[in-house]
Amino acid sequence: MKAHIGLPEKDIIKIAGLLQVILADEHVILTKTRNYHWNIKGPRFIELHKFYEDQYNIIKDTIDQIAERITQLGHQANGTMKDFLATTRLKEGPYEEKQDAQISNLLQDHEAFITNLRKDIKDIDESLGDAVTTDLLTTFMGQHEKMAWMLRAFLG
Numbered sequence: 001m002k003a004h005i006g007l008p009e010k011d012i013i014k015i016a017g018l019l020q021v022i023l024a025d026e027h028v029i030l031t032k033t034r035n036y037h038w039n040i041k042g043p044r045f046i047e048l049h050k051f052y053e054d055q056y057n058i059i060k061d062t063i064d065q066i067a068e069r070i071t072q073l074g075h076q077a078n079g080t081m082k083d084f085l086a087t088t089r090l091k092e093g094p095y096e097e098k099q100d101a102q103i104s105n106l107l108q109d110h111e112a113f114i115t116n117l118r119k120d121i122k123d124i125d126e127s128l129g130d131a132v133t134t135d136l137l138t139t140f141m142g143q144h145e146k147m148a149w150m151l152r153a154f155l156g
Contacts, residue, residue: 003074011128016075018120019133023066023078024087025116029109030059035095036102044099051154055106055147062140069136089116103154110148117141 003012037052067077078084085092090109096102117137125134 003072005073007128007130011130012073012075015124015128015130015133016070016073018124019066019070019073020078020083021087021089022117022120022137023063023070024084025090025113026059026063026066027081027084028088028090028092029106029113030056030063031092032109033059033106036106039095039097040099040102041097042099048099048102048154051150055150058143058147062143065136066140069133100155103151107148107151107155110144110151114141114144114148117144 002009005012007015033052033056037049037056040048040052042048067079070077078087090112096105118141121134121137121141124130124137
């Protein structure tokens, strides 16, 4: 059912489409983070195991909120890996065993996500006039900036 929230339907379609891409990007970061969490080995095992778990729990909550926003706009959120991989702007895998390579890969993903999200927020706010989605995404950008900062700290 269409949402009648003061935004033109053509703009709602664009917003929902951008949110589908953001949802896919989040799933790629979640999957990579969880993979590293499950398979971590080495001298910083305990520290990184807990760190990855904390990060993927934040991302899981973000994913849920993005999917709910898509449905609030009257659209169906994508929910398959096939859809996510076809939509994401990030690259899946490959799995890295070396801890610094894991951290570096995640940092690159978070920084690419932040850069893309900054543009998405501008488009949604200035071109499409959706303050609610803008506010939501701005919060998520701050969370990813914090996660990126923590990853950079691990690399020294």
